[in-house]
Amino acid sequence: MTLDGAVLCQVGPFRFALAAHDVSSIEVPDARGVYAGRWFGLGDAWPQTARSVRAPGHHVVVDTVEVHGATLPVLAMPAMVASHLVTGFVDVQGALVPVVSLAHAAERRP
Amino acid sequence: MTVEAWLRGKTTWIMLGALAANALGLVLVVASLSMVLDAHAMALEELALEATAAVTVGLTALLAWVLRHAVTLRGLAAQRTDADEPRRLAALAELRPLGTRVLSGTLAVWVAAPLLVALAWWTTSQDGGRGPLQVALAGVLVGPLVAVCAALLVTVRVHEVISRLSVGLGVGAVTGATEPVVASTRTSIVGFTVLFVVLPSTLLIDLGVVSIDRLMDQLVDAAPAARQVLAASGVRWLMGQFTLVIAALAVLAVVTARAGTAVLARPLNQLTLHAHRVAQGRLAPQVIAADGEVWLVTRVFAQLEARLTRLVRHLGRAGDAVSRATSTLSDTSRRYEGTAADQAAAVNQTSATTAQLALNARQVAASAASVQDLARQTLEAAEQGRADAEAFQAAVERMHLDNAAIATAVDRLEKKVLQIGRIIELINTVAERSDLLALSAELEGTRAGEVGRGFALVGAEMRRLAENVLESTAEIDGLIGEIREATLRTSSATARGSTLTSSSTALAEQVTRSLSAVAELARQTSSQRRAISLATQQQESGTTQLSDAMGEILESTRDRLSLTHDVTAANQHLLTLAARLDEAVRRFRLDEPA
DSSP states (O other), X not given: OEEEEEEEEEETTEEEEEEGGGOXXXXXXXXXXXXXXXXXXXXXXXXXXXXXXXXXXXXXXXXXXXXXXXXXXXXXXXXXXXXXXXXXXXEETTEEEEEEOHHHHHHSOO | OOHHHHXXXXXXXXXXXXXXXXXXXXXXXXXXXXXXXXXXXXXXXXXXXXXXXXXXXXXXXXXXXXXXXXXXXXXXXXXXXXOOHHHHHHHHHXXXXXXXXXXXXXXXXXXXXXXXXXXXXXXXXXXXXXXXXXXXXXXXXXXXXXXXXXXXXXXXXXXHHHHHHTTTSOHHHHHHHSOOOOOXXXXXXXXXXXXXXXXXXXXXXXXXXXXXXXXXXXXXXXXXXXXXXXXXXXXXXXXXXXXXXXXXXXXXXXXXXXXXXXXXXXXXXXXXXXXXXXXXXEEOOOOOOOOHHHHHHHHHHHHHHHHHHHHHHHXXXXXXXXXXXXXXXXXXXXXXXXXXXXXXXXXXXXXXXXXXXXXXXXXXXXXXXXXXXXXXXXXXXXXXXXXXXXXXHXXXXXXXHHHHHHHHHHHHHHHHHHHHHHHHHHHHHHHHHHHHHHHHHHHHHHHTTTTTHHHHHHHHHHHHHHHHHHHHHHHHHXXXXXXXXXXXXXXXXXXXXXXXXXXXXXXXXXXXXXXXXXXXXXXXXXXXXXXXXXXXXXXXXXXXXXXXXHHHHHHHHHHHHXXXXXXXXXXXXXXXXXXXXHHHHHTSEEOOOO
């Protein structure tokens, strides 16, 4: 399984990847945005340079956004722990980054 | 007993003697007339009644007349008024002529009453014989005796009342209020003797002649056999009547003589006792009432005693004053003696101080010259300092102007920096939007797959460019911050510099004024130095004269000290004399009048 294009998001020290075809736009966040740092226990305040990553019907605010255009192999999740939220891991410059489904992530808010 | 209490009812008491004398005279007249009148001519009882009525009416009129002139005395005797000093003096003035009035009034009564009886008898009887003449003659002969006796008896009591009333009053006031009776003692005694020799003798001779003549007529008219019996009884009757008349005359004479003696002797006795008390040193001035020369003596004695009393009082007060003054003088002399000794010591000290003052004056003169040099140097230094201060002030003012220019430039710089900051902010916004746009383009290129790869690469490149712009604007923003901080520090420094230059300007002006004042003082010091020099020379001269004068004062002070010793000794002697004077005055005792 591969991922054709990924949007790498960074929240604090943590990183995650979104499938590029799931992201509709990248904008400046507004007051209604949900900070992804909440997933990692970082609170609700985002930095001034934050970006809002939008999918149809969903959006999330992250510290920085980086578009990765190459096709990346996806390491599948074992069946016993597989979920719709994290679909696998990709290797970005030697580091494993979880691939997150934004629609499921928005449904399972902390 | 108070004077008021003693005076109660004394008006009647005074006049009792007059009434008694008149009663005695009435007895004498009736007895006399019974010897000479014919029993058939007029009833003796009727005659006695008429004579008594006439005398009583006359005496009543006399009493009313006398008391009419003694209103104040009657008021005091009846306790109707207070016995204050004016009323007592008025009573004294009323008492004085009382004896004379009784004398003249009684005499008038005793002349008028028999004459009226005789006139009535003569007009009512066709053959009265010698009766009316005998009645008139009896009144004329007896009246003076009764009047003198009554007047003397009243005078004795008047004297006593005067003595009582004059207690506590001033001698001058009493003697002024009581008129002196001018009749001399010799005239009174001669008159008394004449009255009581001539008048009784005349009365007795007349009684004898008339009664014997009447007895002889009775014997001639009587039968010869009864003549012897009639003669014997007639002689016995005449002898009895003569005895009665002589006894009445004797009583009248004795009473009158006792009263006259009392009028003369009692004041003399009182005067003797008073003089004895004065001789013992007991002074209590009192007027002793009397008449004639005795009154003059008692009045003079009272005045003399009053003067002596005042003199003793004055002497006592003067002695006390002399004692106090001498004591004070003695104390003052002792203090003055001590002061003079202290003064001599002080003069010695002052003389030494004067010599030291002359030495100091010379030193001051020498110091004045050095002060002149110092003042000149000070003046030069002050002038130089003032020029430097003025130059400093000019430099500070220039610095102040430069500082103001710097502040203006800094202000302009700050405004420019603010404009740059706004431009950088705009660039930053544009770069951010470019970054976001490049990111979106890269995303779209990626989503387009292989077809959009080139578009994604262009977006990525644009994005790096935008990130470079952002980094550069961040650096520029940091530089602008530093510039603004430096500008603020410069602005603050220029503000402080402006304040300092203002303070420096004020200080420079103050220094200039101070140096000007120092220069002026230095000039004044120079001129005053000359004045000091002149004054010092005068002081030196004056100090020398002062030193000479102090020597003379010292000599004078020693002389005064010696004199003070003499004054102290004299004061001691005076003190002894004052004590002796006081002892002499104390021999007199000033008693209150009894």
